Amino acid sequence: MPAGLVISAPASGVGKTTLTLALARAWRDRGLNVQCFKSGPDYIDPAFHAAATGRASVNVDSWAMDRATIEHLVSRGTNADIVLAEGSMGLFDGVAARGVSGTGATADIAEMLGWPVVLVIDPSGQAQTAAAIAAGLRDYRPGVRLAGVVLNRVASLRHEDLVRRALHDIGIPVFGALPRHAEISLPKRHLGLVQAEEQAEIGKLIDEAARFVVEHVDLDAVLRAAAVWSPQAAANGLNVTPPGQRIALARDAAFSFVYPHMLEAWRAAGAEISTFSPLADEAPDASADVCWLPGGYPELHAGKIAASARFCSGLRAFAETRPVHGECGGYMVLGTALTDADGVRHEMAGLLGLETSFAKRRMHLGYRLAALAAPMPGHQAGARLRGHEFHYSTIVAQPDTPLAVVHDATGAVIAETGSRRGQATGTFFHLIAEDR
Structure with missing residues (x-):
């Protein structure tokens, strides 16, 4: 059976996409079948997911889609070994008014599917406060389970040690710590990342991200933290009528x-x-x-x-x-x-x-x-x-x-x-x- 994880963060711009792509490629290089999804309305990230995994990725959205539609879409992960859902914005960020099955927050998808969350935290300009943020996210909504944390853009070994100790004291596992590494930054423009199909070197960039993450993150520990998932047979498909034949x-x-x-x-x-x-x-x-x-x-x-x-x-x-x-x-x-x-x-x-x-x-x-x-x-x-x-x-x-x-x-x-x-x-x- 596949195992599922959600990759999220306290905010946008922390490194969710880079970590998702790196984990997907690293596990694929180990011979695992990896299926990605994108939580929320993003038309760019699924193409990056496909480049990393060799499998098509789709969006799941709790504001616009009902549960049957989401279950139908994620059922494509049935034959995968590991399923990764990349979040959007911060873990609990959505709209004020509930939509079809939620507010559009990544947490909705994590709770609905029972997948634990790997939190990407950028502790730049802080140390023990990063643990307070992680604790707040862990405890904010009882139905959402935090698996652990990956630290990103850590300034030094001393900085890493301070944050790790604080997280250890409150019982939150740290799967790894990534030092600053500008070479694997994905280029951006005003509507988000530059599209995957516009980047001739995207394969090499993902490979470098995977190599970097393998050096600094315990991939086996992350994999063990994933929830074994038994996809339900989707009774209904998508409620979509083509615009023409x-x-x-x-x-x-x-x-x-x-x-x-x-x-x-x-x-x-x-x-x-x-x-x-x-x-x-x-x-x-x-x-x-x-x-x-x-x-x-x-x-x-x-x-x-x-x-x-x-x-x-x-x-x-x-x-x-x-x-x-x-x-x-x-x-x-x-x-x-x-x-x-x-x-x-x-x-x-x-x-x-x-x-x-x-x-x-x-x-x-x-x-x-x-x-x-x-x-x-x-x-x-x-x-x-x-x-x-x-x-x-x-x-x-x-x-x-x-x-x-x-x-x-x-x-x-x-x-x-x-x-x-x-x-x-x-x-x-x-x-x-x-x-x-």
């Missing part, structure tokens, strides 16, 4: 933010997916019955997208007779224009009136619950869709008919309603699930 999906460095479970659900329902690259000036497959533009980084490639005449003309021709939908960055590209961070305005496809700007960045972040006022591909009017929004664009104009009434996780109505015009629709949020 044959889907033309934009896929390149500018259009890559797609939740893996969505693509798997479309294929499982019998849909065929053909990919095309707007950055390579490719048009959507003319034989498809729907075109889907996911999010990504169009703001980094706006000039190239605007100059891709074949893509733009092909997209407009497609939209004359068939639905086209865009999420976040894809929505921006369906609009009239996008102004980049340097203040340069680029003409976009013009299928919607939306105009956005990155010249004055403003962060939009959070869960979204949308009640559709009109149909969009795969969903009828009145459907309640759960998703997540994360971008830095400012709306200059959004003149078209709103696609939905959209609320944030507190129930407040927000201005990012999405748009519809003719066969084109778009939303700022990325779809995760539809309410059953």
